[in-house]
Amino acid sequence: MSDLLNKAQLVKNTTTLLATKTTTQKNDALLLLSDELCHQKDFIMKENTRDIDKARKNGIHESLIDRLILNSERIDDMADALVQLTKLDDPIGDVLEEWTRPNGLKIKKTRVPIGVVGMIYEARPNVTIDAASLCLKTGNAVLLRGSSSAIHSNTALVEVIHQALNKSELPADAVQLVEDTSRQTAAEMFKLNAYLDVLIPRGGKNLIDTVVANSSVPVLETGAGNCHLYIDETGNKEMAIEIAINAKTQRPSVCNAIETILVNKNWATNHLRELVTNLKEANVLIHGDEIVKAVDDSVILATDKDYETEYLDNIVAMKIVDSVDEAIDHINKYGTNHSESIISENNENVLSFMNGVDAAAVYHNASTRFTDGFEFGFGAEIGISTQKLHARGPMGLEALTSTKYLLFGNGQIK
Amino acid sequence: MSDLLNKAQLVKNTTTLLATKTTTQKNDALLLLSDELCHQKDFIMKENTRDIDKARKNGIHESLIDRLILNSERIDDMADALVQLTKLDDPIGDVLEEWTRPNGLKIKKTRVPIGVVGMIYEARPNVTIDAASLCLKTGNAVLLRGSSSAIHSNTALVEVIHQALNKSELPADAVQLVEDTSRQTAAEMFKLNAYLDVLIPRGGKNLIDTVVANSSVPVLETGAGNCHLYIDETGNKEMAIEIAINAKTQRPSVCNAIETILVNKNWATNHLRELVTNLKEANVLIHGDEIVKAVDDSVILATDKDYETEYLDNIVAMKIVDSVDEAIDHINKYGTNHSESIISENNENVLSFMNGVDAAAVYHNASTRFTDGFEFGFGAEIGISTQKLHARGPMGLEALTSTKYLLFGNGQIK
Numbered sequence: 001m002s003d004l005l006n007k008a009q010l011v012k013n014t015t016t017l018l019a020t021k022t023t024t025q026k027n028d029a030l031l032l033l034s035d036e037l038c039h040q041k042d043f044i045m046k047e048n049t050r051d052i053d054k055a056r057k058n059g060i061h062e063s064l065i066d067r068l069i070l071n072s073e074r075i076d077d078m079a080d081a082l083v084q085l086t087k088l089d090d091p092i093g094d095v096l097e098e099w100t101r102p103n104g105l106k107i108k109k110t111r112v113p114i115g116v117v118g119m120i121y122e123a124r125p126n127v128t129i130d131a132a133s134l135c136l137k138t139g140n141a142v143l144l145r146g147s148s149s150a151i152h153s154n155t156a157l158v159e160v161i162h163q164a165l166n167k168s169e170l171p172a173d174a175v176q177l178v179e180d181t182s183r184q185t186a187a188e189m190f191k192l193n194a195y196l197d198v199l200i201p202r203g204g205k206n207l208i209d210t211v212v213a214n215s216s217v218p219v220l221e222t223g224a225g226n227c228h229l230y231i232d233e234t235g236n237k238e239m240a241i242e243i244a245i246n247a248k249t250q251r252p253s254v255c256n257a258i259e260t261i262l263v264n265k266n267w268a269t270n271h272l273r274e275l276v277t278n279l280k281e282a283n284v285l286i287h288g289d290e291i292v293k294a295v296d297d298s299v300i301l302a303t304d305k306d307y308e309t310e311y312l313d314n315i316v317a318m319k320i321v322d323s324v325d326e327a328i329d330h331i332n333k334y335g336t337n338h339s340e341s342i343i344s345e346n347n348e349n350v351l352s353f354m355n356g357v358d359a360a361a362v363y364h365n366a367s368t369r370f371t372d373g374f375e376f377g378f379g380a381e382i383g384i385s386t387q388k389l390h391a392r393g394p395m396g397l398e399a400l401t402s403t404k405y406l407l408f409g410n411g412q413i414k
Numbered sequence: 415m416s417d418l419l420n421k422a423q424l425v426k427n428t429t430t431l432l433a434t435k436t437t438t439q440k441n442d443a444l445l446l447l448s449d450e451l452c453h454q455k456d457f458i459m460k461e462n463t464r465d466i467d468k469a470r471k472n473g474i475h476e477s478l479i480d481r482l483i484l485n486s487e488r489i490d491d492m493a494d495a496l497v498q499l500t501k502l503d504d505p506i507g508d509v510l511e512e513w514t515r516p517n518g519l520k521i522k523k524t525r526v527p528i529g530v531v532g533m534i535y536e537a538r539p540n541v542t543i544d545a546a547s548l549c550l551k552t553g554n555a556v557l558l559r560g561s562s563s564a565i566h567s568n569t570a571l572v573e574v575i576h577q578a579l580n581k582s583e584l585p586a587d588a589v590q591l592v593e594d595t596s597r598q599t600a601a602e603m604f605k606l607n608a609y610l611d612v613l614i615p616r617g618g619k620n621l622i623d624t625v626v627a628n629s630s631v632p633v634l635e636t637g638a639g640n641c642h643l644y645i646d647e648t649g650n651k652e653m654a655i656e657i658a659i660n661a662k663t664q665r666p667s668v669c670n671a672i673e674t675i676l677v678n679k680n681w682a683t684n685h686l687r688e689l690v691t692n693l694k695e696a697n698v699l700i701h702g703d704e705i706v707k708a709v710d711d712s713v714i715l716a717t718d719k720d721y722e723t724e725y726l727d728n729i730v731a732m733k734i735v736d737s738v739d740e741a742i743d744h745i746n747k748y749g750t751n752h753s754e755s756i757i758s759e760n761n762e763n764v765l766s767f768m769n770g771v772d773a774a775a776v777y778h779n780a781s782t783r784f785t786d787g788f789e790f791g792f793g794a795e796i797g798i799s800t801q802k803l804h805a806r807g808p809m810g811l812e813a814l815t816s817t818k819y820l821l822f823g824n825g826q827i828k
Contacts, residue, residue, distance in 0.1 A: 016746055020770065101791060115802060212607065213630045242827055247827075250827070355433065355434050358429070360818065360819060361821060364820075364821070364823060366821055366824075366826040367827045388612065389634070389816065403806050404807075405806075405807050407777045409777060411653045411657065413657055413780075414783040
């Protein structure tokens with residue numbers, strides 16, 4: 001039996017037991033893991049150094065190496081996140097609905113673990129602890145498949161997880177790392193419907209696209225964010241400019257930063273120059289249409305390609321539109337259904353925008369940067385879903401749960 | 415452009431408009447369709463005859479031909495179902511949660527249509543009206559792909575749908591039928607992520623397995639039901655026998671009928687013979703283990719294969735188990751996570767069973783035959799999901815919805 005199948009079997013065998021564990025038992029295990037991480041810092045950092053040395057030898061860019069690093073501070077952060085996680089409500093066992101049928105059958109819809117979560121992720125080894133702990137908190141077993149570049153770090157972290165779980169009342173086999181990081185093993189994982197209930201890819205667009213295109217296991221897709229800000233005719237000037245700068249520049253590399261600003265032609269007549277000046281002062285490079293370019297010659301003329309691009313950089317596309325309807329059409333054509341915002345004082349246009357735009361999160365008079373599990377108040381985040389099924393937008397612990405109907409009778413037959 | 419891509423584009427183009435339609439506008443369209451079905455009966459039956467003639471010429475079995483038939487009574491039933499559908503609550507626009515963050519940002523989680531539903535189904539042409547109407551009621555556009563054996567009936571029904579929608583305030587393009595019923599077109603549909611938000615297969619196991627194995631579009635899987643009845647040591651004899659007969663024989667061909675009866679050894683000591691006699695009197699053929707066979711020689715000795723089989727017939731597997739734990743393990747090993755029932759007067763065992771069995775619906779002292787959207791009181795049913803994500807168990811209108819976060823600010827930046 002391959003390592004993959006063996007591990008898949010091991011995790012699956014723990015699901016029945018895991019589903020019956022109490023919140024206290026699960027939290028105790030997370031606290032034991034938090035302690036173990038602190039105690040085993042030297043071991044973790046030593047193993048992490050092997051990955052870093054290899055990355056340096058292979059000439060990997062320092063910014064990517066930075067993502068690999070597990071130093072004392074980062075391990076403390078991981079340990080602290082585990083303590084925070086124990087403070088969150090456990091969704092498992094919640095009764096979501098309850099009713100009685102005319103025949104006396106009482107129906108309860110309850111929250112249960114999903115079962116086995118498959119996680120495929122790139123470089124950052126902290127995802128190992130993050131994914132494992134969120135799964136355990138929700139009573140799920142997890143099969144982890146990290147990248148080869150972090151294999152020593154990931155192996156060390158899973159060893160620490162096993163040591164902690166062995167001291168706890170949870171089954172240690174509930175967390176397993178696939179050691180073979182070949183593409184072929186990933187491809188086999190895509191087809192493990194008999195063992196995996198869901199596959200969650202975490203990483204770049206290529207990874208996610210590959211998983212979505214090839215997995216027969218249901219996928220929780222956390223996609224790209226080609227987000228827009230639309231400044232309506234009546235948009236407050238100061239607010240519009242401040243939000244444009246914030247949503248573009250506060251952290252350009254994340255999925256909830258904006259990539260295109262759509263400006264109503266009448267707002268543009270009065271304020272476009274000031275918006276452009278402010279963006280330039282914030283070191284933003286503008287790719288605009290002819291009207292925008294007419295205001296400032298440093299503007300690069302935008303093409304359709306720009307409207308499709310998630311720059312993830314200090315670059316923004318800018319286009320003048322005639323109406324809120326044109327803005328909605330543009331967003332639904334080029335957007336990725338992530339986060340979209342309208343700045344407006346016209347209630348009718350706000351309503352049209354919020355109803356008409358097809359996205360996980362639609363904002364009125366606020367920055368798109370709030371699309372995040374922590375900003376939403378969930379206290380945890382598995383990722384931000386851009387798909388329509390199961391969970392949409394920031395995913396907290398509930399996204400890692402399923403439901404089960406319990407039916408109580410006294411002899412009912414049909 | 416192929417017919418498939420052309421139709422996919424047409425339906426997708428209607429989603430923004432459809433999402434803004436009111437409950438009244440949607441119900442009015444359903445009532446117009448109900449009327450149109452009655453008015454166009456002759457046309458529908460004439461086209462249906464072409465499919466039936468072809469099926470007869472091809473020597474198709476009469477039981478399969480029966481599924482194809484659209485007679486006056488069946489068309490009346492379809493028309494009536496549309497009227498009933500208008501009486502159900504429209505889930506679209508429901509506010510599921512609402513809260514305000516410390517920064518003043520107000521967050522509303524609302525119910526919205528999924529967008530475009532792809533439906534792949536076999537023979538029964540009534541699915542055309544069923545799928546289209548449930549999708550329209552929930553503001554979804556739908557791309558239909560029926561089987562070649564029902565192509566004239568389906569084409570006629572979609573023509574009638576278009577005539578009704580043209581008189582309504584909903585866009586007629588929201589419902590399209592793919593005319594090319596080749597396997598290649600189905601395979602292309604599996605990859606239409608750019609147009610389809612979900613794919614729902616309706617038909618036999620082969621169809622569903624093919625869609626699950628090959629679709630990169632998220633699938634709502636409505637799977638097989640290898641359901642069990644477990645009679646615990648303390649199970650009430652009369653109740654256990656009555657429920658066993660009902661769950662097996664009331665309609666053996668459906669997914670929520672039982673396929674295996676697990677009997678506690680102590681209950682068996684006193685009542686096994688009576689259970690076996692009653693099942694035989696109800697014309698049930700028993701495939702049992704050695705203990706069951708020892709009670710009645712007509713029992714066929716069961717193999718592992720029996721425990722994996724969904725007979726969909728008057729046949730049941732029967733096995734004696736030592737405890738509720740053995741029953742749970744057997745069900746989690748051989749079951750399909752559909753519907754499972756325990757007959758017991760022991761609360762501790764009932765709790766173990768309900769928590770330990772991994773299924774969409776777990777019953778205490780009732781027949782499994784109630785796993786059904788109508789029996790649950792949903793008033794409609796898209797199918798019974800045996801997967802863990804999005805929806806599990808009987809799926810009503812809510813299963814055809816997604817959510818959208820609306821965020822109201824007054825200038826919030828991060």
